[in-house]
Every structure is written in structure tokens, then in C-alpha cells.
Amino acid sequence: KQEVTQIPAALSVPEGENLVLNCSFTDSAIYNLQWFRQDPGKGLTSLLLIQSSQREQTSGRLNASLDKSSGRSTLYIAASQPGDSATYLCAPGSGNTGKLIFGQGTTLQVKP
Amino acid sequence: GAVVSQHPSRVICKSGTSVKIECRSLDFQATTMFWYRQFPKQSLMLMATSNEGSKATYEQGVEKDKFLINHASLTLSTLTVTSAHPEDSSFYICSAHRDRANEQFFGPGTRLTVL
Numbered sequence: 408k409q410e411v412t413q414i415p416a417a418l419s420v421p422e423g424e425n426l427v428l429n430c431s432f433t434d435s436a437i438y439n440l441q442w443f444r445q446d447p448g449k450g451l452t453s454l455l456l457i458q459s460s461q462r463e464q465t466s467g468r469l470n471a472s473l474d475k476s477s478g479r480s481t482l483y484i485a486a487s488q489p490g491d492s493a494t495y496l497c498a499p500g501s502g503n504t505g506k507l508i509f510g511q512g513t514t515l516q517v518k519p
Numbered sequence: 520g521a522v523v524s525q526h527p528s529r530v531i532c533k534s535g536t537s538v539k540i541e542c543r544s545l546d547f548q549a550t551t552m553f554w555y556r557q558f559p560k561q562s563l564m565l566m567a568t569s570n571e572g573s574k575a576t577y578e579q580g581v582e583k584d585k586f587l588i589n590h591a592s593l594t595l596s597t598l599t600v601t602s603a604h605p606e607d608s609s610f611y612i613c614s615a616h617r618d619r620a621n622e623q624f625f626g627p628g629t630r631l632t633v634l
Contacts, residue, residue: 441623448630451614451625456622505616506553507565511562512562
């Protein structure tokens with residue numbers, strides 16, 4: 408059974424800092440891995456999708472890496488802004504149906 | 520592209536009634552959709568996998584007679600919470616799987632409150 412752990416659970420940083428969110432998963436037989444953002448009371452916004460054959464993906468100030476063999480992924484946020492404040496969720500996907508198992512998330516607060 | 524809608528966004532009902540939530544993929548076809556629930560300050564818990572034209576696959580501990588799922592077309596899946604009780608109050612989120620990129624796209628969620 409896949410188990411996903413995200414560290415830290417919460418993070419508060421001043422605006423402008425670069426930061427790293429960590430995700431680890433127990434079953435390395437994944438098809439891909441997605442990072443999502445969730446604002447309070449809202450649905451999920453997909454940030455980055457990494458296929459199992461890829462090592463990293465980049466979108467703007469976001470960079471996600473994947474080390475499938477060690478069961479780890481990181482999300483790097485450059486030059487953080489108050490608008491980045493949200494909960495970030497990591498979800499490895501298994502099988503060709505893309506079934507996702509979510510971590511508990513990292514709640515980020517970026518202070519102006 | 521890749522927009523998923525849910526309706527209603529918020530519903531309040533009395534104990535014992537049934538509530539239906541719709542999940543639609545607006546600009547792509549989805550053979551597979553997923554239903555999740557989320558309690559306050561917790562992560563998403565997968566409830567079931569909805570397959571077009573066949574029975575849903577429920578996760579362990581989820582009552583299939585309580586949470587009825589129908590995936591009648593390639594763009595619509597419905598979740599019906601039958602005989603709702605206050606403990607069913609939660610945030611329900613659906614997602615649609617786009618085969619082309621093996622990626623899931625999520626709806627905005629439905630807040631269910633059972634009085």
C-alpha cells in the first residue's frame with residue numbers, strides 16, 4: 408500500500424526566499440507524480456506532472472524533481488511571493504488509470 | 520483546456536435525505552474519474568474509481584451502498600450520498616483522468632453539510 412509523507416507539515420517564510428518542499432513515498436512502482444496547490448476551501452490546481460521516466464519538470468518559478476528509485480520528490484519554489492501561500496500536495500500515481508495517493512500536504516505561508 | 524466542473528458547489532440537506540453531486544469533464548473525454556473526500560485540515564482520501572460503462576471500484580472502508588457512483592458517459596460521473604447523516608458532512612472532490620498525458624484534473628469541490 409502506497410504511503411506518502413510530506414515534510415515539513417507547515418512552513419512560514421518571508422517574501423523572496425527560495426524554499427524546498429519534500430515528498431517521500433513507499434512504493435517506487437509509480438507511473439508519474441503530480442504536485443498540486445490547494446487554497447482554503449477550494450479544489451486542487453495542478454502545478455507540475457512528472458512522468459516516471461523524467462527527473463524534473465519546470466514551470467515558471469517552480470521546479471519539481473523526482474528520484475523514483477529512492478521514493479522522493481521535491482518541489483522548489485524560487486523567490487517566494489505572498490500569493491504562493493497555500494497548501495501544497497504531492498501525489499504519486501500508479502497504473503495507467505492514474506490513481507493518486509495524496510500526502511498530508513505542506514501548508515506554506517509567505518509573509519510580505 | 521482540461522476543465523472539470525462540479526455541481527452543486529455547496530449543498531445543505533437534512534439527515535436521511537439523498538444528495539447527488541455531478542462531475543463533468545468539459546473539454547475532454549474521461550474514461551476514468553475519481554471521487555475523493557476531504558475533512559477539515561486533512562488531505563484527500565480516495566473513495567472510489569469511476570469507470571465509464573462499468574461498476575465503480577471502491578476503496579477499502581468505503582460503503583458502496585452509501586456512496587452510489589454512476590459513470591454514464593465519457594464526460595459525466597455522479598456521486599449520490601444516500602440517507603445522509605451529519606458524519607457525511609465533508610468536502611467532496613472529483614477528478615477526471617485524461618488518457619493522453621495520464622494526468623488528473625480536479626473539479627472545484629462540493630461542500631456537503633448534513634443537518
